[in-house]
Amino acid sequence: MMTSSADALLAGNRLTLTDYRAKHFLWSVTNGVATITLNRPERKNPLTFESYAELRDLFRDLVYATDVKAVVIHGAGDNFCSGGDVHEIIAPLIDLPMPELLLFTRMTGDLVKAMRHCPQPVIAAVDGVCAGAGAILAMASDMRLGTARSKLAFLFARVGLAGCDMGACSILPRIIGQGRAAELLFTGRAATGDEGFAWGFYNRLCAPETLLDDAATLASELVAGPTFAHGITKKMLHQEWSMSIDEAIESEAQAQAICMSTRDFERAYRAFAAKARPVFEGD
Structure with missing residues (x-):
């Protein structure tokens, strides 16, 4: 707690x-x-x-x-x-x-x-x-x-x-x-x-x-989309301007792993399995 x-x-x-x-x-x-x-x-x-x-x-x-x-x-x-x-x-x-x-x-x-x-x-x-x-x-x-x-x-x-x-x-x-x-x-x-x-x-x-x-x-x-993930996308679009390709790929690996730990990622999977449209909540 x-x-x-x-x-x-x-x-x-x-x-x-x-x-x-x-x-x-x-x-x-x-x-x-x-x-x-x-x-x-x-x-x-x-x-x-x-x-x-x-x-x-x-x-x-x-x-x-x-x-x-x-x-x-x-x-x-x-x-x-x-x-x-x-x-x-x-x-x-x-x-x-x-x-x-x-x-x-x-x-x-x-x-x-x-x-x-x-x-x-x-x-x-x-x-x-x-x-x-x-x-x-x-x-x-x-x-x-x-x-x-x-x-x-x-x-x-x-x-x-x-x-x-x-x-x-x-x-x-x-x-x-x-x-x-x-x-x-x-x-x-x-x-x-x-x-x-x-x-x-x-x-x-x-x-x-x-x-x-x-x-x-x-x-x-x-x-209506995964707003936490949108924030990560925006950050990476800005941050990767000054990165090499290798640095960008590693940074995106880390960023995507963070997004995979969100509830929205789980919601998307469960909605897909249920043949329903996901309802994202930004967490």
Whole structure:
């Protein structure tokens, strides 16, 4: 039987986020699917210092959340996100000394790290403008649904910055290939929805009016699956980028052995034997 100290330790590393009250975007949780809505449609949903920090902290907390099994992120209105707010972020940055600029760029990079390290699959539902830091949010997600009118643009070169922002030079080539990534990062041009789909940035294109529902349906399908194992899959997809083939095979052997010790693995077998559909519970 678990000791009271062990109970306390586990309790201290569990969170429920259904009732979380976001300050700088909208947040809701329904049947294990969390929805983040960037909610400044009159400005095409730009990010601020505060929304960057709150998103970073929320994705960090998701590591311990017991009630969130998948995340959908989208923008209110007809656009995903126009990037960092020109007046609330870009203008103040001009006057900051380099050490403080480095604090900011590390903070924005920490948001991507938090998205990559939370165990929940993250699905970006991208309509309209998806630019700058907004393009990074979509890139850092595990899957992306777009529309024909999606406009993907890594605008950094157009404001005098390098394209190597928030992990773009590492992650983007792995999604769309080195040459295509180089083109977008050097030129800052917008890729159409059709281009993004053909290049593999979007998993599929949806009608604008069904985009959010399609993303929620995909998220619900993932929630109905073996969510503990999904977390392992996400971890290995990220972790194996820096491994040799031999290291990856050994790591996957260890990861799969862990998954074989779960109740979900046993449930799947018993359901198969009974010619029934397994009901996974994530343990």
